[in-house]
Amino acid sequence: MTDARVEDLLRDLAPQVLGALMRRYDDFAAAEDAVQEALIAAAEQWPEQGLPGYPRGWLIQVASRRMTDHLRKEQARRRREDLVAAQPAPDAVAPDTDDSLTVLFMCCHPALKPAAAIALTLRAVGGLSTAEIASAFLIPEATMAQRISRAKQKIKSSGLPFRLPTDAERPERLRLVLHVLYLIFNEGYTATAGPALARVELSAEAIRLTRAAHRLLPHESEVAGLLALMLLIDARRPARTHADGTLVPLAEQDRSRWDADTIAEGIALITETLPAGPTGPYQVQAAINAVHDEAKDAADTDWPQILALYGVLERLSDNPMVRLNHAIAAAMVHGPANGLAMLEPLADKLSGHHRLHAVRAHLLEMSGDETAAVAEYRAASNKATSLPERHYLMDRAAQLRRQAGPDVH
Structure with missing residues (x-):
C-alpha cells in the first residue's frame, strides 16, 4: 500500500480512534496524544508490512496501550492504579460506533478561540501532525504545539462530557463547527500571509472534513451548503494563478481550466439542498458561486441574479464583508457610482x-x-x-x- 493511501486512511480513522478512547478514558488531552502516537506507528509500519486485517482496531489497540502506559506513569495514587488494572484488555476496546462527529463538535468547543479550534480540529479530526499544521500556518512547531496543548487543557477543564450536543445546544454548536471548517478552507484558498496565494493542503483538508460532516449529517442543509460552496470555489483554483504564481482575477481567468466535474458536483448539491431548506448563509453563498461558475465568460455573468442573492445573504448574515461584495454586485448592475x-x-x-x-x-x-x-x-x-x-x-x-x-x- 502506498504512503499516500495509508495517509488518507489514517486521516479518516483518526477521529474514530480518538472517539473510542474518549468513551473509555474520558481524558481528551491524553487520549489525543495516544492517538497521535498510534498514527505515527501506523505510518511507519503499514507501508512496509501491509495493512492489518482491522486497521481501526489495530489503531485503537496501540493507542490504548499508549494510554495505559501514560496512566501508569502519571497517576501515582493507588486508586488510579486500580482504575488502570480494572480496564478491559486492549483487544476488547474496538466498538463499532463512529464518534467522528462527537470529536468534531468537541474540537470546536465554544470556549476555544477560532485559531485554537482550527489547530485542534486539524490534529484530532484531520489526523495532521503538529509539524504539518505549523508548516501550513507558517509558524514555529513549538508555537503550534503550545496552542494545541492549551486548547486540549481548556476542553479538559471545561468538564464538557463526551457526547453529541443536545437538541437545544445543537444549532449554535453546529454553527461553530461550520465556521471553523470555513476558516480552514479560506486560509487554504487564499493564504493570509506568505509567498504563495494558496495552501492547497488546507483547502483540501477542509473539503475532506466537510464531506465527512455531510456524510454524518445528511439532512443538515447548511452542512451541504458549505460543502457546495467549497467545491464551487475550489473548482476555479487551477486558473487562479499564472505559471509563475502571480494572481489572475476572476474576470480574466481561463475558464476552460476550471474543474468541470467539481462544478457539476457543487451545483447538484446546492440545487438539491436549497429547496429543502431552511436556507442559510452558506447555501446562499454557494448559489452565488454557482452563478459565477455557470457563466461561459465574465461578460455572460448573471449579475442581476447575484445582486438579488446578495440581498438575501445580507438579511441572513449582515457583516461588512457581505456588504462589500454586495456593493460590487450593485456596481455591476447599476454602475460604479452606486457601488x-x-x-x-x-x-x-x-x-x-x-x-x-x-x-x-x-x-x-x-x-x-x-x-x-x-x-x-x-x-x-x-x-x-x-x-x-x-x-x-x-x-x-x-x-x-x-x-x-x-x-x-
Missing part, C-alpha cells in the same frame, strides 16, 4: 482591510477616475499581507498609471 456609495458606510469597519481599498480602486477605475484608482490600489497593496495579492495590486496601480499618462501619480 461606491454603498462602500462609504464601510470605511470605519474595514479601514484596516486591503479589500476595501481594492474594491474601491476597481470601481473608481470603472468610473474613469484613474488618479483616485491608482491611489486606492497602492493603499490596498500596502495593507495586503499575501505577497501574490500585494504584487497584483502594485502591478495594477503601475499599469493603470502607464495607461493614464504622466498626470496620474
Whole structure:
C-alpha cells in the first residue's frame, strides 16, 4: 500500500480512534496524544508490512496501550492504579460506533478561540501532525504545539462530557463547527500571509472534513451548503494563478481550466439542498458561486441574479464583508457610482482591510477616475499581507498609471 493511501486512511480513522478512547478514558488531552502516537506507528509500519486485517482496531489497540502506559506513569495514587488494572484488555476496546462527529463538535468547543479550534480540529479530526499544521500556518512547531496543548487543557477543564450536543445546544454548536471548517478552507484558498496565494493542503483538508460532516449529517442543509460552496470555489483554483504564481482575477481567468466535474458536483448539491431548506448563509453563498461558475465568460455573468442573492445573504448574515461584495454586485448592475456609495458606510469597519481599498480602486477605475484608482490600489497593496495579492495590486496601480499618462501619480 502506498504512503499516500495509508495517509488518507489514517486521516479518516483518526477521529474514530480518538472517539473510542474518549468513551473509555474520558481524558481528551491524553487520549489525543495516544492517538497521535498510534498514527505515527501506523505510518511507519503499514507501508512496509501491509495493512492489518482491522486497521481501526489495530489503531485503537496501540493507542490504548499508549494510554495505559501514560496512566501508569502519571497517576501515582493507588486508586488510579486500580482504575488502570480494572480496564478491559486492549483487544476488547474496538466498538463499532463512529464518534467522528462527537470529536468534531468537541474540537470546536465554544470556549476555544477560532485559531485554537482550527489547530485542534486539524490534529484530532484531520489526523495532521503538529509539524504539518505549523508548516501550513507558517509558524514555529513549538508555537503550534503550545496552542494545541492549551486548547486540549481548556476542553479538559471545561468538564464538557463526551457526547453529541443536545437538541437545544445543537444549532449554535453546529454553527461553530461550520465556521471553523470555513476558516480552514479560506486560509487554504487564499493564504493570509506568505509567498504563495494558496495552501492547497488546507483547502483540501477542509473539503475532506466537510464531506465527512455531510456524510454524518445528511439532512443538515447548511452542512451541504458549505460543502457546495467549497467545491464551487475550489473548482476555479487551477486558473487562479499564472505559471509563475502571480494572481489572475476572476474576470480574466481561463475558464476552460476550471474543474468541470467539481462544478457539476457543487451545483447538484446546492440545487438539491436549497429547496429543502431552511436556507442559510452558506447555501446562499454557494448559489452565488454557482452563478459565477455557470457563466461561459465574465461578460455572460448573471449579475442581476447575484445582486438579488446578495440581498438575501445580507438579511441572513449582515457583516461588512457581505456588504462589500454586495456593493460590487450593485456596481455591476447599476454602475460604479452606486457601488461606491454603498462602500462609504464601510470605511470605519474595514479601514484596516486591503479589500476595501481594492474594491474601491476597481470601481473608481470603472468610473474613469484613474488618479483616485491608482491611489486606492497602492493603499490596498500596502495593507495586503499575501505577497501574490500585494504584487497584483502594485502591478495594477503601475499599469493603470502607464495607461493614464504622466498626470496620474
